[in-house]
Amino acid sequence: MSESIAYYPGCSGLGTSKEYDASTRAVCEAVGLDLVDIPDWSCCGSTPAHTKDHTLSAALSARNLQLVSGMGLNLAITPCPSCLTNLRTANHRMENAGFGEKVNKLLDEPYAGGVDAQSVIQALVEIVGLDNLAAAVRTPLTGLKVACYYGCIMNRPPEVMAFDDCENPMAMDNILTAMGATVLPFPLKVECCGASYGMPRPDVVARLTGKLLDAARDLGADMIAVACPLCQMNLDLRQGQVNRILGTNYRIPVPYFTQLMGVALNIAEAQLGFGKLCIDPRPVLSKALANAGSQAKGA
Amino acid sequence: MNIINLSNDFDADFVHRVEEESGQKVSLCYQCGNCTAGCPYTFAYDIPVSQIMRLLQAGQKKTILSCKSLWLCATCESCTTRCPNNIDVARIMDVLRHMARREGRAAIPHIKTFWDVFLDSVRAHGRVFELGLTAGYVTKTGRFWTDIELGPKIFPKGKLSLTPHDIQGREHVARIFERFERESNS
Numbered sequence: 001m002s003e004s005i006a007y008y009p010g011c012s013g014l015g016t017s018k019e020y021d022a023s024t025r026a027v028c029e030a031v032g033l034d035l036v037d038i039p040d041w042s043c044c045g046s047t048p049a050h051t052k053d054h055t056l057s058a059a060l061s062a063r064n065l066q067l068v069s070g071m072g073l074n075l076a077i078t079p080c081p082s083c084l085t086n087l088r089t090a091n092h093r094m095e096n097a098g099f100g101e102k103v104n105k106l107l108d109e110p111y112a113g114g115v116d117a118q119s120v121i122q123a124l125v126e127i128v129g130l131d132n133l134a135a136a137v138r139t140p141l142t143g144l145k146v147a148c149y150y151g152c153i154m155n156r157p158p159e160v161m162a163f164d165d166c167e168n169p170m171a172m173d174n175i176l177t178a179m180g181a182t183v184l185p186f187p188l189k190v191e192c193c194g195a196s197y198g199m200p201r202p203d204v205v206a207r208l209t210g211k212l213l214d215a216a217r218d219l220g221a222d223m224i225a226v227a228c229p230l231c232q233m234n235l236d237l238r239q240g241q242v243n244r245i246l247g248t249n250y251r252i253p254v255p256y257f258t259q260l261m262g263v264a265l266n267i268a269e270a271q272l273g274f275g276k277l278c279i280d281p282r283p284v285l286s287k288a289l290a291n292a293g294s295q296a297k298g299a
Numbered sequence: 300m301n302i303i304n305l306s307n308d309f310d311a312d313f314v315h316r317v318e319e320e321s322g323q324k325v326s327l328c329y330q331c332g333n334c335t336a337g338c339p340y341t342f343a344y345d346i347p348v349s350q351i352m353r354l355l356q357a358g359q360k361k362t363i364l365s366c367k368s369l370w371l372c373a374t375c376e377s378c379t380t381r382c383p384n385n386i387d388v389a390r391i392m393d394v395l396r397h398m399a400r401r402e403g404r405a406a407i408p409h410i411k412t413f414w415d416v417f418l419d420s421v422r423a424h425g426r427v428f429e430l431g432l433t434a435g436y437v438t439k440t441g442r443f444w445t446d447i448e449l450g451p452k453i454f455p456k457g458k459l460s461l462t463p464h465d466i467q468g469r470e471h472v473a474r475i476f477e478r479f480e481r482e483s484n485s
Contacts, residue, residue: 011427011464018458042472043421047374048414051396056479060421063471106478108471152339152375157387166380192339192375199436199445200410204343204371237449244448276456 005123006068006115007035008087010080010229011043016237017080017229019273023258024079024120026271030262031128031136038067038076044086047196054093059106061090066111079120079258081154081228085161087117092160119154120258121171121227122163133178138266140180143292144285147186147221148172148257149193149212149235151228156190166190172227172257179264184219188212193234202238206245209234213242213250222284223253225260232256236278253281260285309358317355321394327384328352334378334388344368345406348378348388355391364399370407372396409440422476425466430459 013021028035045060065087068076078084094100094113104110118126124133150169158166167190173183193212194205212235216224226232236254243249255277262272263285274282318325328349335341335349345367346354354363363369369392378388405411416435420427437445453459466472 012429014426014464015429015460016453016458040425040466040468042425042466042468043427045421046417046427048417049421050374050393051414052400052418053397053479053483054393055482056475059475059479060472063475102482105482106475108474152373152377156376157379157389190377192373192377194339195373195375196413197371197373197410199433200407200413201343201371202446204340207342208339237452240452241448276458278452278456 004034004036004073005127006038006071006073006076008038008041008064008076008078008083008117010078010083011046012080012229016233017256019276020079020229020232020256020258023256023262023267023272026267027258027261027265028120028123030265030267031124031133033123033127035077036071036073038064038071041067044083046082046086050086050089055099055102055106057086058090058093058099058103061086062094062103062111063107063109065090065115065117066107066109068115069112070109074115076115076117077120077123078117079227079229079256081119081151082230084117084119085153088160088162091115091117119163119227121154121175124175125171130174130178133175133261137179137264139264139289141176141260141264142180142289143295144181144260144288145184145220145222146176146181146260147184147216147219147224148176148189149186149216149224149226149231150189151226151231152190152192152195154190154227172225176225176257176260179261181260181264184221186216186219186221186224188215193231195230195234198234198238202241203245205234205238206242209238210242210246210248210250213239213248213252216252217250221252222288223255223281225257226254227257239279251279253277253279253284255281303357303359305357308361310360311358313360314355314358316398317391317394320397321387321391323386323391325352325355325386325391327386328356329384331383333381333383337377337381339375339377340368340371340373343371348372348392351392351395352386352388355395363395364402364404365406367406368392369396369399370405370410409442412436412439418476420463422473423469424463425469425472426464428460428463430461431463
């Protein structure tokens with residue numbers, strides 16, 4: 001068991017990405033990461049805050065980093081890349097003393113630095129390690145063809161995110177390979193899906209998300225594994241909208257990578273929340289695993 | 300092609316303020332076009348990002364602050380990641396939005412409204428209330444047809460809370476906004 005890690009679910013973890021939050025918690029428990037919720041955490045401000053003002057944005061994030069300090073911990077992990085980028089950007093910019101002072105003037109309790117924020121992916125790879133993850137597999141995802149989609153800001157800009165390759169990240173690919181899946185070389189791993197423009201500009205999201213679905217289908221992917229609640233929403237909930245706007249007929253399941261890990265680690269299905277996704281990945285998943293099983297028997 | 304008379308409307312103070320607020324040196328841009336080539340939103344922009352950089356070097360405040368592109372940039376960080384001169388272009392785009400806001404300009408008002416409603420929700424509850432955000436956006440913009448087709452897909456999933464998740468320290472969060480407004484007006 002590793003040392004305790006502060007856990008920041010992010011607002012969508014309480015709503016539209018409940019299944020990401022649930023599967024993340026279950027996977028971390030299964031592989032020995034001890035997550036402790038940050039008491040009374042608040043929203044990082046997401047995109048809307050940094051488009052309004054950088055001091056305000058950093059203050060909304062720093063309130064949470066300060067809470068982690070108060071827990072006596074120095075590492076927080078979050079499943080959401082938007083939360084992650086805000087927490088890391090706040091840390092990065094507050095290294096500048098003048099900026100840090102401006103941010104702290106907005107807070108009840110000043111944040112003195114010293115708390116690192118990482119993605120769940122980074123913690124799985126660096127703290128648990130790929131070998132240990134592979135050793136924990138009970139039901140290998142043999143035969144499942146997956147395109148791993150990281151979204152635009154999980155690893156960018158590299159100066160701030162400081163993990164994995166910014167143009168061709170491999171951490172999620174490596175994790176799902178360790179789970180036994182066949183991970184396809186997806187060329188649009190870090191291309192933007194349209195982000196939060198789904199509501200004000202569905203045409204923009206249709207075009208950008210449509211490209212991702214098109215590339216995944218051309219590759220012959222059974223599903224697209226994701227790590228971002230907003231990407232997941234655009235690719236899954238809005239897939240029908242994309243089809244209507246573009247005149248296409250995609251029907252590709254888009255599970256979170258943690259849900260697929262859960263299957264491989266034999267975590268009870270009730271904890272993985274596949275039923276919360278619009279396009280249920282379970283039929284495709286069962287078929288791929290059954291095919292692999294019958295081929296193994298035949299061989 | 301637009302002809303710009305630099306002796307008439309080069310706004311040196313504007314360039315200086317952008318550099319100060321973004322911490323970037325705009326003269327470093329040599330117009331390679333990498334940012335525009337990688338920008339996923341170029342198809343939707345009225346002015347591509349590399350041209351915004353050029354207009355910025357030319358001190359064209361009004362043209363820049365009234366362009367639609369500022370409100371369509373998703374901060375995907377492609378431009379920043381790929382700039383050969385290490386200019387944080389996405390940060391400059393953010394700073395330009397901040398300035399446009401302060402001047403009361405928003406070339407795509409309903410996108411600004413979406414962001415404002417989001418922040419109002421954070422200020423009120425400490426965390427964003429997703430259903431309230433949708434309702435607030437629809438009410439404020441009058442776009443009642445927004446995502447109406449998604450309702451039957453999402454509601455049966457039991458994910459959307461009908462009430463906000465108020466945090467205990469929501470007044471701490473509200474005070475961040477209050478102090479920010481006081482500092483901005485001082």
